[in-house]
Amino acid sequence: MALFSFHGDHMQQWLLRVDRLSTWLGQAFAWTIVILTLGITGEVFARYVLNEPHDWSLNGQIMLYGTLFMMAGAYTLAKNNHVRGDVLYGFFEPRTQAWIDLVLYILFFLPGIVALTWAGWTYANESLAIREKTFSATPLPLYPFKFVIPFAGGLLLLQGFVEIVRCAQCIRAGEWPSREEDVEEVDVEKLKEMVKVKDEDIAALDKFVMPAGGSK
Numbered sequence: 659m660a661l662f663s664f665h666g667d668h669m670q671q672w673l674l675r676v677d678r679l680s681t682w683l684g685q686a687f688a689w690t691i692v693i694l695t696l697g698i699t700g701e702v703f704a705r706y707v708l709n710e711p712h713d714w715s716l717n718g719q720i721m722l723y724g725t726l727f728m729m730a731g732a733y734t735l736a737k738n739n740h741v742r743g744d745v746l747y748g749f750f751e752p753r754t755q756a757w758i759d760l761v762l763y764i765l766f767f768l769p770g771i772v773a774l775t776w777a778g779w780t781y782a783n784e785s786l787a788i789r790e791k792t793f794s795a796t797p798l799p800l801y802p803f804k805f806v807i808p809f810a811g812g813l814l815l816l817q818g819f820v821e822i823v824r825c826a827q828c829i830r831a832g833e834w835p836s837r838e839e840d841v842e843e844v845d846v847e848k849l850k851e852m853v854k855v856k857d858e859d860i861a862a863l864d865k866f867v868m869p870a871g872g873s874k
Contacts, residue, residue, distance in 0.1 A: 669823070670835060676820045677736045677837055680813065684733020690726045694719060717792040721803040728810035732817040736837065756828035763822050771815045778807030 697719060705711040734740050747755060782804040790804075791797035827835050 669827075673820050673823060673835070674837070676816060680732040680736040680817050683813065684730055684736075687726055687729035690722050694722050694726070697722070712796070713794045714792070714796040714798050717794055717798050721798070721800075725803065725806050728806055729813075731810055732813040735814065735817045735821060738837065752828050752833050756825040756834070760822060760825040760829070763818060763825065767818050768815075771811055771818060775808050775811030775815055778804070778811050782808055 697715065701712060701715040701719075747758065750758070782801065785801040785804045790800040792800055824835050824837070
């Protein structure tokens with residue numbers, strides 16, 4: 659554990675820098691949602707109003723969605739928001755959670771993401787060598803999209819190492835270190851305080867609404 663404890667402040671700064679990188683890239687590629695929305699809307703208009711569909715449109719949409727999906731991986735890991743079956747996990751002490759995460763990262767995450775990045779790099783270079791294109795009357799170049807695979811895998815691997823370091827720090831300190839913040843779920847209690855709503859007010863509203871809903 660000594661590797662993860664020297665120069666604690668500098669290590670924490672490095673971890674947060676990686677968080678910021680993953681966050682910035684995730685937010686940047688999130689704009690592909692806007693491009694996808696405009697593209698799909700435009701294609702629907704061209705197909706059903708102008709009767710001039712584009713054969714390349716679907717391939718472009720698939721590549722954009724794939725890029726969005728892959729580039730969201732490191733961002734979601736940085737926010738600790740990947741789907742987790744935490745029926746029991748949430749009741750454990752932070753140190754126990756960290757041990758579980760560390761074992762799972764080493765046994766499953768690292769081998770899988772290393773394989774994804776390595777295979778993706780080979781896959782992308784083979785595509786580049788033949789200047790691979792989509793199968794359509796108006797083909798689109800496919801090899802630039804395939805390079806997203808090793809890039810996203812490498813970024814996810816980097817964020818994974820950050821999470822492994824956090825596990826080691828939590829095992830030592832007994833609490834999870836801080837991470838870069840972004841959006842967060844709505845805190846109902848804080849929301850009540852902001853709008854000055856009391857539980858009694860909500861209960862009174864329920865009594866007023868229930869008869870109107872026809873439940874009685």
